[in-house]
Amino acid sequence: MTTWNLGPVDRIALGEGRAYRAGEHEVAVFRTRTGGLFATQARCPHKQGPLADGIVGAHQVICPLHAYTFDLHTGCPKNGTCEALRTYEVEVNSAGDVLLHL
């Protein structure tokens, strides 16, 4: 497993997502208002929409392009016609940095 330090958590505005490039990987990290932190693949499986630009809430993200919706815990689509997202482990360390485990 590779771990990346993505830097301070407040680079992600509260309730939003941001995309990161970690080597080969493009990852979207979401910071929910309820204190959750989630990481998924950065692009929507439907038509490559940038998920980090989506709207987040109740552990879901809505893709900005055509509003497909995914569960951030599992990556599963809420509307049944699309592949699931890959999800990754993330956490915040004591220094307030986001650690991503790939």
Place this chain on the structure above:
Amino acid sequence: MKRKLVVIGNGMAGARLVEEILLRGGGERFEIVMFGDEPYGNYNRILLSNVLAGAHDPKDIFINPLRWYEDNHVKLHAGVRVASVDRAARLVHGDNGVVESYDDLVFAMGSSAFVPRMDGIEKNGVFVFRTLDDCDSIIKYTEGRKTAAVIGGGLLGLEAARGLMERGMKVHVVHLMNHLMEVQLDRMAGSILRSTLVRMGLQVHLEKATCEITGNGSVTGLRFKDGGTLDCDMVVISAGIRPNTQLAKEAGLTVARGIVVGDDLATPDDPNVFAIGECSEHDGKTYGLVAPLWDQARVLAERLSARRPQATYHGSKIATKLKVMGVDLAVMGDRESSGPDDEEVTYAEAKRGVYKKVIVRDGRIVGAILLGDPAAAPGLVQAFDRGVEVPDNRAELLFQLDAGAANTTRIEDLPDDTQICNCNGVSKGDILDAVKKGCRSLKVLCDTTRAGMGCGTCKKQVETLLEFGAGDSKVEDPSVHYYVPGVPLPKPDLVEEIRARGLKSVSAVFRELADGKEDPGSKPGLASLLKTLWGKDYVDERDARFINDRVHANIQRDATFSVIPRIYGGVTTADQLRAIADAADKYDAKMVKITGGQRIDLLGIKKEDLPNVWRDLGMPSGHAYSKAFRTCKTCVGSEFCRYGVGHSTELGIKIEERFQGIESPHKMKLATAGCPRNCSEATTKDIGAVAIEGGLWEIYVGGAAGSRVRKGDILCTVGSQEEVLLYTGRFMQYYRENGKYLERTYDFIERVGIDKVRAVVVDDAEGIAERLDAAMQASVDAYVDPWKETPHETQFSESLEPQGQLVQLRTARAVGER
């Protein structure tokens, strides 16, 4: 401490009640326990006929599988029959020894098949048709058998007959009365239906009382009172239903035909004991169809969840659309006229199986039967439900007089691969499949299939398919009445709560009004509303905005953005054009396009370049990305045009300067035209002003030229540009306060009615004009150009690099060290 709610019966009414309670946040208030003597979760009883016919798999008719109960913390005693209720001790005893106490108790036990007195009912091959298990046994017994008799020619009996016919049986229907379906149909309709069914191969025997089921151990035939006989291999008895009331009677509750309840759906004997569904009796009536019990479940859920503790039930107007063996039938209200003052309008065409009858009393429909003509049904049902005055030419009720309509193919008849949603490529088959798999409301169906989620024009067709596929098991998603789906309140109530509690941010609304659950799809709608309500006091939370409103640009399919600066009234200068051209070069715009709203669009701009593009342009945002006032298109008007009678560019510029950035439920596109030649297409805009001779302006509202085309309605005619600005602003504010989120002005106008809008906006019938004007002025004053604000530092980054020394740590231990 939570109250404890016990529901006896896990059928259509019981399960629905619990769903409705949970929807209203009742899970917080109640610990919910259910008893159901069928050993399953909850299934759709209506679809049993389809299971019998082989059209549905039993697993497809489940509404809530057992897991649903677990997920929602509802304790279900499945397969447990309630043996007694001890009201003094407030205890419910299951037949397996389980005992549950209750604070509130609901009887929802449905009814049982009524079996008339006759000999031989204990024989093998005799069935009733009520439950999934009944259905299963019937199907098994048909194996290798040829002839079936159904006793009872009512709706259910005919449904059973259809199922058996589909299974290849020869089927006889034996009916006691002199015409079929006498509960719903008059004699004429019954006899036309009979001919249609006989043509389909059904054997119908009327006025036959069965006195014995014959056979030696297993059924071989029937014997009638008149001495006649009939050979058959099996019998399904479907001779009516009897409400299940025994348990209630034993518990000392008032029982007539059903368990008696008042408008509060509580028993007169105990305010904490309720009854709904087929086992209940309200105002002397019992019901045998699902529509009334949906109403009852909703009312009781409102009361119990304390959402509206005073909600009351006043009986149901029943209008049902049924399919009887594939024949379309709609019935509503009274079956026969009840006196000489009633007027009956009928039309019969026996050969085609068509019969229509409407009963009119005091100019309103009180009853109707519509056999074999589904096209006329929706209009009639609506007229009946709403109690609207019927047209003088009564024929308009019975026939779709619009000649074009007769030729259009019915969507039900199209092949399965027909594309219904042209935006998302969803076929009729996809939609029906989803209905089969349990999508019962339009909203769930659209969410699941994505049909109707593009431009939305196919929604009506999707709804038709839903009705076709689900029949009466269709449900109205309560959220259609809500402003946004995630906060269970209609707009006026929501506005009231927001004002009363002083909720100024989206997260505050979720916290106070939605049990803290942040439905992401509801965020932008709430943000828009709060901004409208609070103006500059609104507490902006950027995550509640759609990406376009976070970065003030329009996201494109490749995740780049388009930039459209404001060009007031479409009038620009050489300097502006130069600045735009320079920016296009410098930031490598992939396309430069003149938009339909007379502006210039730079497409293919990278997100991180956006702030620089704005700076270089030195022009304000054109708001081409948000649900807000967009542009005012103009024609050249009197300044140059030889026909012009009004200064349309000047007015257009004033309109844009005043209303730029004004948020609204949906976008607003305006136009001004210098004369009725209307070169700027002002009559098909959300608001349009057209100059006419005499220094006047006509103001049109609610026009459309997008996925729908609609000519706007004239709001008023005024004598000055200032008045155009006044009424435009007032109308906008009224729409902002009363439109549903994502409801365009043209839908709003149709919903509210132009007369009402005119009364409020022009004649000030509600005395709110001054307030509306002030609110609009406050919004105008609160406006700041979004291209000047400073957002979160990483808002415009396309993707961030990992920070610091990019540590690739190999072990979990190393992580902590950093």
